[in-house]
Amino acid sequence: MFARTTTVWGRPSSVDDGIANIRESVMPVVQKLHGFVGLSLLVDRNTGRCIATTSWQSEEAIRASAPLVREVRDRAAQILGGTMEVADWEIAVMHRHHESHEGARVRVTWVRIDPSRIEPGIEIFKDRVLPVLDELEGHCSTSLLINRDAARAVVSSAYDSVEALERHRGELDRLRDATTEETGADTVEECDFELAIAHLRVPELV
Secondary structure, eight states: EEEEEEEEEGGGGGHHHHHHHHHIIHHHHHTTTEEEEEEEEEEEETOOOOEEEESSHHHHHHHHHHHHHHHHHHHHHHHHSEEEEEEEEEEEEEEEOOOTTTTOOEEEEEOOOGHHHHHHHHHHHHIIIIIHHHHHHEEEEEEEEEEETTTEEEEEEESSSSHHHHHTTHHEEEEEHHHHHHHHEEEEEEEEEEEEEOOOOOOOOO
């Protein structure tokens, strides 16, 4: 399974217009494409940063989709009024404790990884991180995306509410620090987002 993230650093005042555009214009296009699995949208209303993620059944499908969605993707960026960055990822892990719903809170952590330690790192994530997260009240789901060429990874964990995420923030920080130390990864950035659209239908991958 593969995913494409489109990150737009837009105007905070345009976030609701951007959400509406993705619902009304982007989703009808991508839903018709071969190999499409689902779409989610994360937004930060304070900064205007938005991350749309589409998932695909195969590497062939994600490559074939690129020219077909370019126009609607560029239009979405224009509506948000900001710069855009597109990246493709392998979905290494997808685990759901229960379904996430719109309005949930998502903590996203970007890390730099040693290419020689990717596979052991994935196994450590499955065996030691996921069981801890599943014990946290309000934890919905967690994914691990890998870009082997760029030696980068992204961890996204969804929680039922802002309160649920805040309640566990200290424990999550300790878990992040212990995991990055054990896997030899470096945290690049970490941000919290609102889950504005929740239609990512990737099956369980653990």
